[in-house]
Amino acid sequence: xxxxxRRERERQARKETLxxxxxxxxxxxxxxxxxxxxIAERCELSEATLFFYFKNKDEILLSLIFESIDFWAxxxxxxxxxxxxxxxxxxxxxxxxxxxxxxHPDYYVISTYxxxxxxxxxxxxxxxxxxxxxxxxxxxxxxxxxxxxADAASxxxxxxxxxxxxxxxxxxxxxRKNLGHTEASQGRPSRAKxxxxxxxxxxxxxxx
Amino acid sequence: xxxxxRRERERQARKETLxxxxxxxxxxxxxxxxxxxxIAERCELSEATLFFYFKNKDEILLSLIFESIDFWAxxxxxxxxxxxxxxxxxxxxxxxxxxxxxxHPDYYVISTYxxxxxxxxxxxxxxxxxxxxxxxxxxxxxxxxxxxxADAASxxxxxxxxxxxxxxxxxxxxxRKNLGHTEASQGRPSRAKxxxxxxxxxxxxxxx
Amino acid sequence: xxxxxRRERERQARKETLxxxxxxxxxxxxxxxxxxxxIAERCELSEATLFFYFKNKDEILLSLIFESIDFWAxxxxxxxxxxxxxxxxxxxxxxxxxxxxxxHPDYYVISTYxxxxxxxxxxxxxxxxxxxxxxxxxxxxxxxxxxxxADAASxxxxxxxxxxxxxxxxxxxxxRKNLGHTEASQGRPSRAKxxxxxxxxxxxxxxx
Amino acid sequence: xxxxxRRERERQARKETLxxxxxxxxxxxxxxxxxxxxIAERCELSEATLFFYFKNKDEILLSLIFESIDFWAxxxxxxxxxxxxxxxxxxxxxxxxxxxxxxHPDYYVISTYxxxxxxxxxxxxxxxxxxxxxxxxxxxxxxxxxxxxADAASxxxxxxxxxxxxxxxxxxxxxRKNLGHTEASQGRPSRAKxxxxxxxxxxxxxxx
DNA sequence: GATGAATGAGCATTCATTCAT
DNA sequence: CATGAATGAATGCTCATTCAT
Numbered sequence: 001x002x003x004x005x006r007r008e009r010e011r012q013a014r015k016e017t018l019x020x021x022x023x024x025x026x027x028x029x030x031x032x033x034x035x036x037x038x039i040a041e042r043c044e045l046s047e048a049t050l051f052f053y054f055k056n057k058d059e060i061l062l063s064l065i066f067e068s069i070d071f072w073a074x075x076x077x078x079x080x081x082x083x084x085x086x087x088x089x090x091x092x093x094x095x096x097x098x099x100x101x102x103x104h105p106d107y108y109v110i111s112t113y114x115x116x117x118x119x120x121x122x123x124x125x126x127x128x129x130x131x132x133x134x135x136x137x138x139x140x141x142x143x144x145x146x147x148x149x150a151d152a153a154s155x156x157x158x159x160x161x162x163x164x165x166x167x168x169x170x171x172x173x174x175x176r177k178n179l180g181h182t183e184a185s186q187g188r189p190s191r192a193k194x195x196x197x198x199x200x201x202x203x204x205x206x207x208x
Numbered sequence: 209x210x211x212x213x214r215r216e217r218e219r220q221a222r223k224e225t226l227x228x229x230x231x232x233x234x235x236x237x238x239x240x241x242x243x244x245x246x247i248a249e250r251c252e253l254s255e256a257t258l259f260f261y262f263k264n265k266d267e268i269l270l271s272l273i274f275e276s277i278d279f280w281a282x283x284x285x286x287x288x289x290x291x292x293x294x295x296x297x298x299x300x301x302x303x304x305x306x307x308x309x310x311x312h313p314d315y316y317v318i319s320t321y322x323x324x325x326x327x328x329x330x331x332x333x334x335x336x337x338x339x340x341x342x343x344x345x346x347x348x349x350x351x352x353x354x355x356x357x358a359d360a361a362s363x364x365x366x367x368x369x370x371x372x373x374x375x376x377x378x379x380x381x382x383x384r385k386n387l388g389h390t391e392a393s394q395g396r397p398s399r400a401k402x403x404x405x406x407x408x409x410x411x412x413x414x415x416x
Numbered sequence: 417x418x419x420x421x422r423r424e425r426e427r428q429a430r431k432e433t434l435x436x437x438x439x440x441x442x443x444x445x446x447x448x449x450x451x452x453x454x455i456a457e458r459c460e461l462s463e464a465t466l467f468f469y470f471k472n473k474d475e476i477l478l479s480l481i482f483e484s485i486d487f488w489a490x491x492x493x494x495x496x497x498x499x500x501x502x503x504x505x506x507x508x509x510x511x512x513x514x515x516x517x518x519x520h521p522d523y524y525v526i527s528t529y530x531x532x533x534x535x536x537x538x539x540x541x542x543x544x545x546x547x548x549x550x551x552x553x554x555x556x557x558x559x560x561x562x563x564x565x566a567d568a569a570s571x572x573x574x575x576x577x578x579x580x581x582x583x584x585x586x587x588x589x590x591x592r593k594n595l596g597h598t599e600a601s602q603g604r605p606s607r608a609k610x611x612x613x614x615x616x617x618x619x620x621x622x623x624x
Numbered sequence: 625x626x627x628x629x630r631r632e633r634e635r636q637a638r639k640e641t642l643x644x645x646x647x648x649x650x651x652x653x654x655x656x657x658x659x660x661x662x663i664a665e666r667c668e669l670s671e672a673t674l675f676f677y678f679k680n681k682d683e684i685l686l687s688l689i690f691e692s693i694d695f696w697a698x699x700x701x702x703x704x705x706x707x708x709x710x711x712x713x714x715x716x717x718x719x720x721x722x723x724x725x726x727x728h729p730d731y732y733v734i735s736t737y738x739x740x741x742x743x744x745x746x747x748x749x750x751x752x753x754x755x756x757x758x759x760x761x762x763x764x765x766x767x768x769x770x771x772x773x774a775d776a777a778s779x780x781x782x783x784x785x786x787x788x789x790x791x792x793x794x795x796x797x798x799x800r801k802n803l804g805h806t807e808a809s810q811g812r813p814s815r816a817k818x819x820x821x822x823x824x825x826x827x828x829x830x831x832x
Numbered sequence: 833g834a835t836g837a838a839t840g841a842g843c844a845t846t847c848a849t850t851c852a853t
Numbered sequence: 854c855a856t857g858a859a860t861g862a863a864t865g866c867t868c869a870t871t872c873a874t
Contacts, residue, residue: 028326029325030240032238033240033325033326035842035844045860046860046861047843047844047860048859051844056845057843115320115379115382116382117238117382120386120387125388128387129387157402157405160377160380160398161406164377167375167376167380168377168379171319171375172323172371174325175319175323178322178327179328179340180336197365197412200408201405201409201412204405205405243867243868245867254834254835255870256835256837256870259869260834265869265870444741445741445742446740446742448654448657453847462856463847463856465856467849527799528739531795531796531797531798532654533653533802534652544803544804548803551803573814573818577822579792580791580795580818584787584792584795585784585788590739591739592756594738595756596749606781607784609781613782613785613825614821615825617821617823617828620825620828659864660865661863670838673838677837681864681865681866
């Protein structure tokens with residue numbers, strides 16, 4: 001009870017609204033194309049207000065990064081609590097991926113942005129290390145799901161393989177959209193088949 | 209063989225110098241971080257001169273895009289003239305990919321940029337279609353290499369799979385570098401094993 | 417003696433707290449570098465509260481100005497109650513100066529700020545005149561101390577001389593600090609000798 | 625003797641125009657009140673153009689600082705070539721000072737600004753040292769003029785005394801103007817008498 | 833051909849101030 | 854009383870692009 005709690009809740013809600021807007025702009029315009037002005041406008045707030053909630057433009061980006069890492073962590077943990085055959089597990093991972101891509105396409109976009117030079121330029125070494133640590137943990141989570149009985153090294157390779165494939169497909173999809181392809185002609189069905197192909201390889205490796 | 213030809217040759221040479229610089233900057237700074245100023249400076253030319261050779265900043269980017277598409281086309285054609293077993297062919301494709309990544313990392317970067325929104329924003333529909341057409345041809349080339357005897361649909365899936373993996377690995381690598389990973393800890397050896405895993409799946413699919 | 421008085425006393429206490437913070441910030445950051453945000457933060461109050469106690473940022477500055485003028489007035493009056501030879505009096509004035517500089521360096525800083533253009537830009541003519549009047553009185557106080565028997569004009573010249581010297585030394589000191597000089601190499605000892613030099617001149621003039 | 629030289633001359637002329645504007649604004653508005661926008665506007669140039677000639681706002685300020693230091697250096701050197709009695713020399717120095725104050729009031733203002741905190745905040749340590757070195761040389765020049773036969777320490781004290789007086793008078797004058805005093809009531813005549821007072825002291829010290 | 837000069841539009845960020853609660 | 858929230862107006866600076874010479 002109390003005013004303070006409500007205030008805090010409202011504050012968090014406003015921050016979330018701003019982050020939502022940021023996600024949307026990010027998705028539409030890319031990192032460098034995302035301006036504080038546009039984020040603010042979408043919330044019908046002034047730019048100055050945005051800086052009341054976030055110290056920096058970078059802080060917004062970082063919030064999104066940590067959020068997406070966290071989302072993945074939770075999803076992977078949930079998967080780890082289920083018991084599946086190896087193949088079922090691969091299918092579940094794929095379904096989770098597809099769900100994320102559908103519901104939070106921005107999370108993939110953010111992954112891609114981490115690869116862009118100079119995006120993390122003003123971010124402190126500590127924060128970078130934190131990002132590296134947390135995303136490393138996610139890779140380990142994925143790794144364990146893929147190779148519970150197998151060796152860690154093999155698990156990591158599989159985690160890399162599966163993540164690379166998803167990321168690659170995401171980017172190809174985006175590029176194709178940008179070039180005018182319709183979703184139908186080159187979209188999800190094809191992605192599923194790519195995954196099947198990869199799955200065959202993963203099952204083979206896992207069973208060695 | 210007159211003055212006009214020499215002029216034209218010199219003009220092309222200058223353009224190539226500028227493109228080289230552009231590639232380097234692009235690789236270091238990313239699309240939005242690439243400024244006409246910096247490209248010009250690296251060639252010890254003035255910015256105004258750059259605009260004498262290229263109508264737009266976009267035109268530079270587009271030149272690079274077409275160049276990289278062409279490079280891939282030639283490489284894939286060269287591979288198609290060799291006769292290999294399916295597995296050998298996959299290994300050759302992988303080696304070609306690794307070579308491109310080593311010698312022309314910018315070509316991968318450019319592929320990624322095609323996926324970035326608003327990068328092609330000022331590009332005419334015609335040019336976009338041309339890019340789509342040419343890169344589509346490359347996919348067909350790759351597709352044929354992978355599934356000479358199999359059906360076209362399956363070939364396309366395999367081409368997608370292989371390209372997605374390449375692209376995904378490239379991006380993961382870049383992200384890891386940005387986050388402070390050393391090349392050694394997460395670099396090429398791991399990439400090779402990822403490819404092996406994928407290869408197992410591709411061979412299975414191809415032989416069905 | 418009721419609630420109203422206590423209220424008023426508390427109000428004055430709060431104002432004093434804020435003014436103290438303002439003095440500190442002013443000293444560290446200069447007029448334009450002094451922000452309402454920082455003043456408030458140092459008192460662990462919100463910016464809005466600051467504006468509850470002071471109508472304006474200017475009003476804070478003005479309070480400080482009047483405070484410093486008042487401080488000088490009291491000090492000079494105290495000196496006027498003592499009986500000294502002319503030379504002793506000059507030494508006392510000097511000692512008072514040095515004490516103010518040590519204990520309230522901000523008071524000198526504020527004097528300097530009065531010289532800065534646009535600092536008084538939003539201040540009403542009335543208030544300006546009041547400042548002029550009060551600081552004029554201080555000059556007269558100083559003037560009388562210096563030339564009790566001599567003519568007023570000569571006293572004013574001496575007051576100007578002494579004040580100019582102190583102010584100038586203060587500024588030179590600050591500039592030297594900013595440029596990296598250590599306090600030791602160009603500090604107080606030198607100031608004392610400068611004063612001695614001036615004193616010789618003042619004594620001569622005074623005895624004419 | 626060609627185009628390049630003329631270009632360079634024109635460039636310097638433009639820079640000088642901008643510096644002139646900067647001087648004027650500085651004088652009217654103070655350091656923090658001086659905006660790149662206003663400097664540019666006074667030259668009927670765009671802000672962007674200003675940044676074509678000067679890398680930074682700081683670079684403009686620094687140009688002015690070095691310029692003023694240089695101006696003093698030249699003036700003091702010129703004085704050192706004349707042969708005067710001690711008293712005549714003091715009078716000459718005073719006349720030079722008054723001339724500078726009349727013709728280049730901004731040079732004094734700049735001296736004052738060096739004393740303001742955070743004004744040199746973004747300036748490299750090297751540049752600060754250079755400023756310190758050059759202005760130190762000016763003090764030595766002044767010192768030598770004042771005490772050619774006397775010891776260096778005494779010379780330095782006198783240089784400090786004279787410079788402090790000049791600076792202090794300048795500031796008092798500015799403050800009085802800001803407070804509404806008319807030039808006539810408290811201006812030059814008084815300044816001259818202050819100097820006479822100081823001169824008496826300086827002559828005494830010098831002759832010890 | 834090549835370039836110095838010029839610029840409009842934009843961007844992240846700051847600041848004094850107001851107001852409802 | 855006190856404060857969280859909100860903002861208009863600036864500010865220093867960047868960038869792609871144009872144009873006269």
